[in-house]
Amino acid sequence: DPVAGGRANVVIQPEPPSLMLGLVQNAPAQQVAGNIYEGLLRYDTKLNPMPSLAKSWEVSDDGLTYTFHLQSGVTWHDGQPFSADDVVFSADVFLRKTHPRFRAVLDHVESITAPDAGTVVFRLKSPFGPFLNSFEVGSMPIVPKHIYEGTDFATNPANNTPIGTGPFKFAEWVKGSYIKLVKNPDYWDQGKPYLDEVYWHVIPDAASRAVAYETGQVDILPAGSIENFDIDRVKALPNTCITQSGWEFFGPQSWVWLNNRQGPTASKEFRQAILYALDREFIRDSLFNGLGQIPNGPFAGSTRYNDTDLKPWPYDPEKAKALVKASGYKGEVLKLVPMPYGETWMRLAEVIKQNLADVGIKVEIVSTDVAGWNQHLSDWDYDLSTTYLYQYGDPALGVSRSYVSGNIKKGSPWNNVEGYSNPKVDALFDTGAGTVDPAERKAAYDAVQKILVDEVPNAWLLDMGMPTISRCSVKDLVTTGIGLNDGFKNAWIQK
Amino acid sequence: MKDFWHRFRANKGGIIGLALLAAIVAVALLAPLLFPGNPWKMVARPFVPPFEGMKFPLGTDTVGRNVAAGLAYGGRVSLLVGLVSTLAALLIGIPVGALAGYFGGRIDDLLMRVTEFFQTVPSFALAIVIVAIFQPSVVSITLAIGIVSWPPVARLVRGEVMSLRQREYIEAAILQGLSTPAIILRQILPNAVSPIIVMASLMVASAILLESSLSFLGLGDPNLMSWGYMIGAARTVIRQAWWLSLFPGVAIVLTVLALNLIGESLNDALNPRLSRRRS
Amino acid sequence: MDIEPTLSIEHLTVDLPEGADRPHAIRDVSLQLWPGRTLCIVGESGSGKSMSANAVMGLLPKGVSVGAGRILFGGRDITHLSEAQYQELRGQGIAMIFQEPMTALNPLMRIGAQIAEVFEAHGRLAPAERAARALQLLREVGIPDPERAQFAYPFQLSGGQRQRVVIAMALALEPRVLIADEPTTALDVTTQAQILRLIKDLQTRHGMAVMFVTHDFGVVSEIADDVAVIELGELVEQGPAEKVLKAPDHPYTRRLIAAIPTVEFRDEPAREEPLLRVRDLVKEFRTGARVVKASDHVTLDLMRGETLGIVGESGSGKSTLGRAIVQLVTPDSGTIEMDGKDISHLRGAALRAHRKRIQMIFQDPYASLNPRARIGRILTEGPIAHGRPRAEAEARARELLSLVGLKASAMERFPHEFSGGQRQRIGIARALALEPEIIVADEAVSALDVSVQAQVLDLLEDLKQRLGLTLLFVTHDLRVAGKICDRIAVMQKGRVVELGSVEQVFRAPREAYTRSLLDAAPGLEVQP
Amino acid sequence: MKIATRIAARLAKAAVVLLAILVLNFLLIHAAPGDPAVVMAGEAGATDDVFLAQLREKFGLDQPLYMQLGKYVWDVLHLDLGFSYRQQMPVFDLLMDRLPATLLLTGSAFAVSLILGVAAGVLAASRVGKWSDTLISTVALLFYATPLFWAALMGVLLFSVVLGWLPPFGYETVGSGFTGIRRALDIAQHLALPALSLGLFFMAVYSRMTRASMLEVAQLDFVKTARAKGLSRAVIERRHILRNALLPIVTLAGLQAGQLVGGAVLTETVFAWPGIGRLMFEALTQRDYNVLLGVFFVSAAMVIVFNLITDLIYGIVDPRIRAQ
Ligand SMILES: Nc1ncnc2c1ncn2[C@@H]1O[C@H](COP(=O)(O)OP(=O)(O)OP(=O)(O)O)[C@@H](O)[C@H]1O
């Protein structure tokens, strides 16, 4: 049974720029601030919604009205009461201004109202299939109206001492060193949380992070905090547990961007050749430590409507060579701009280069830092690149953005960067999003997957396995589909 | 010349350094013969430990590339970057120093301010920024190293030129009606060459270190195998595969050591104070 | 004499390391130092004078060692003392003064402390008394304002004052033997005279035996009781000063003495139009706040075909004047006219074209030739820069070489393959290569041994006659000036204080300053 | 009086250099590809035009470059180094947060390397040619040739991982609640490895330089004078040779003390040391211009300050300089 008390030491990488989740939603910010702020809903590992700030909800039959009933007795960390006004303010005013991903969701929303202090009603313009998937803390964090209303959100001094409703309160942040959260004694969910405090350690070097775990300085290594090469060794340490759960909601999928607009990669045969040329099993086994699944198409395994009947693409250099020839490739040197997210990704680029060299494709790696990489992708200045993107459990939230032609816009590394444009695909994605009927959606998405798998707009590499490593004595760390992002609500330490 | 060689040979360290460097250069030059193909090729299973078989005497790396091949090819990059960036530094530093030292006065003041500027900005940080801006490639790395390492050359040359300029034979050349460029190029610089050579040999060494540091930080040329890259890449697996960081590290140490030994011997052999005695 | 020598060198041989120019620095040398007497060791550069002195002090450089023989001091052989025993001896038994006063003192220590250190080294006196005794010594060697001077750093003293400090240190423990290795060579004549007098004076007072190393026979005649002559490490002659100087036995000694320049009075040539006129030449040097008037309204004429000597103490502005005339320094004001045309404001190409009319011979035969250029290049690059065809320039260079007494094969060789005298000949040839009308010689023979000096002076005289040159001869050595010049200008503090024929200046100096210079010049004999 | 004016003149000159550094760095850094707005947008995981425009406005990136530069210089002249939007705090505060850690690291590395290096150099010089000289010189040469980051890695491997003697990284034990002397000890423990690995190279530099300088000074005339006085070797070495030999070391030390502040990027990265070197590297990858410029500004200012201090020390050590 859970016992109260104790402290969790967690690695955070990189150091988040801010913990004000309404302003900054990058992964580390979510990981820490997900314990300070809350959304209306959480999602289990099957992506079913669970209560959070909303204790229950109803959807009207036409799929246009969503009514949320809020928990009672919730207070902000500064003692002010929480109410439906905060939710309306957050969604309609604050996040509309600051949260691009949520802004895209808001496009479907006609009105947000609070009929009473405990109820919030969202009315949509038209049905939007994945709407219920949009209420997780990172997608829609609820922020305190009494602090932000009428201020300049970005420069509000309260940003440095974030105030949420979550199980933990912000205590201290020594930049470059650690962030400390302490138990919220007035948390609405009686008896929780169990831990007294959570320390997030900033350790910029991956090898040092592994050592930190080994020497007992930290107890929890979120996915991605140590290099994949270290996982086996760390996993084998005594009293160490590893889980790949907790990432179902995000469902990160990795692929090679192929610039569909120009150069050899504009040819379908050539793109198919690339997919044949990549030794994805070797990549998974030697670079990603055997974690993850090789996808058959653009939908990650955990994403809804993933078509499990798709034929896998084998590793077949001979076929690749033939296709390269057929494509009319004349030996142009392709520019590979790898994602600079650490050693694994650099190795990945080297293996890709070598795989392609083996079938006669010349590749030159262009090394950049994160900023440069973003720029290259935003400007479409690349032939090949690597990436991984979250799918947020639903193709309409996390998949279509990479393939619909309406999303071909310079300036972002997260949209349809490859420049793939197919009206049929656009229409099918629209159909899939614009209905709440599962069968209708499935039909549309099955058709989309067939087309995409044939045209290979991008070379899908891996549904990434995201291992969270922790001491086995830390219990109930990962209980939901968003994992550590709200993980310490339930966690406790066995004495 | 014979004299020089005699004095150079007098220093055991110099001979060791020369032999060491010759060996390293030989391996680097012969890399394509010793290891046909390219060093990036994945030739075996990952993490084959060293000394286990004749095929991969130094083992394989994280993705099964031959470490020995990497070392051989890496030597080419290190030596090349060391050499070319030193040349670049000389190309900037010598003219700046020569002009400042020869003309003195306002020109000297101006050029020294510029030099001071480059010495005031932390050089490694500046190198990082330059490489990041121009994107890591041999060219940008070489350039960056050249740019941050010329000020000492300029200062050295300036000092030498200033003192040489006072020499009677330079005044004699002026009186003979030689033009200023001729005096600088044909009279002064050839006589400043010894300390420049000594400094250059040491600069090659520090350029190699600098290149490896940049590569270690991930600012190397991703298309070229280099020692710094190998260590940087091996760092994450230092626990599983110690040899991956050890061998390239040793390679760097040996090369830098060799160059330093040579530099010291050159200094002994070329130092006018030791070589020409007047009582 | 039945008293014992204070120090006795017996059959001493000092070995040089392998690769040196000869196997022994000195070979089988025997010398005696007597209390109250000064032994002068003379010889040309490299003859082994310093090595003899250093051997006595046990301060031979690395690689150089005593090969054979003994040095007896106080009855025991000191050649094989341990370092500790030598420490005991140095300073209190035997003391030494070196040539370079500028560098002989620790730049970071106050001079009082440096003197007091001698007592400390030998455990003499209480710490408090040492400073007082140091002060007393400073007074004794005649440092002005010793109370202040004891707290001065070496850089705050002049060369002569520094040499006095070194002497004070040497005398601190009243040693029985004082070794002086060219202690005045780096000093001015007037300062040299003071120092020589000081040493002599202290010697009589303390009854020391002095070993005085020098290459200057003037100095020898001034202070020596006994003289030893060394040639290439071998002792060729020794004896009382009177005897060696007046009636030398050995041909080498005779040659050395013959080479000492003697003043010759010549008839003043008929006055012509001056070739070069210097008018009100002013040049100031500023270092920090200090302003030095190196040239202070200098006015003089240089007649065609004459040799005008410029003499004066160090720092009097001789070189500055010479260098202004060849336009190596730009004057602040005043004019230099040649053939009635002001040449002091020429610039650029006009200046380069003009340069061939006035050339210079430099002081240092080692430093004035580019060590990396062959003689051929050195002699031809000037004419080629002035537009001569290379072949012609080379032919001319060969002629010049034979003119200065060198073989044409010298063209292919580098400067370091020549001796000092030969190099100076090359320097002269270079100056002649452009066929100038005027040659400025700035201390052109000061760095040379007397015998070589004599040759070069003869050569200059000869060339001057044959080529009809006009010579401006800058020197601090009055004997040299007296030998070669027609007229002499005496400079003091940047001004020309006296200008006249050699005879007038030497016989009937108008200025007290000129007289003091003449008096101080060691061994200068002017027939009245 | 005179010293004061000299310092003032130097400071004025330094200010010019500093201003040039400011402007040139500004242009250099803004020449880097990668729009900070895009970077931040990228980190947020999604972007749209509104968001980018907001960010640009926030950064002032919508202004023409010369306006940005002018504003920046103007602000710096008012001692305002700008605001880091990435870190959500004023750059000045950020730097002041990080500077102590860097100063502690580089300061102790500097002190250790200087003291040990000079001592080793003196020892080697006084035993020149003997085995202890050979040993010291060889070790120094080895340290000199060893890449700093590699030495750091090997140090961690040996002392933290294998032997477990020292913590492998960090500034102190986080959340230990240590105070006073206990905390100081804790920090010292964390400091040991980084300071040592950073100091190794400089130790080698100093020992080599001291040795060479000692041997060179030993050739000078005044040493011969001192020997002729009958002074013992030890006294000559200490009083005459060492003091003079230290002069070039003071210069070098001053030069390096300044550079150390900005030169600890590698060490700080390997050891997760929360100093400004690491801050600089992070700021670079995040295109956090103001922070990057601030780091450059502060480290350049440090160099200038240290040069000034060196000059003053030099003046104390060398009476010739003092008199000028
Ligand atoms: N450190 C040394 N190592 C080897 N040979 C030396 C060394 N010092 C001097 N010699 C040689 O020893 C010989 C005698 O030199 P010494 O210094 O005694 O000459 P000197 O008569 O004092 O000359 P000078 O008048 O130029 O001072 C010369 O041939 C010289 O080249």
Ligand SMILES: Nc1ncnc2c1ncn2[C@@H]1O[C@H](COP(=O)(O)OP(=O)(O)OP(=O)(O)O)[C@@H](O)[C@H]1O
């Ligand atoms: N380039 C210079 N900078 C500063 N001061 C100088 C310079 N050249 C000469 N002086 C000073 O000008 C004065 C005259 O110097 P100059 O060289 O003409 O004297 P000199 O008579 O040739 O002396 P010496 O016999 O020592 O050669 C000296 O006080 C000297 O210090």
Ligand SMILES: [Mg+2]
């Ligand atoms: Mg001598």
Ligand SMILES: [Mg+2]
């Ligand atoms: Mg002179």
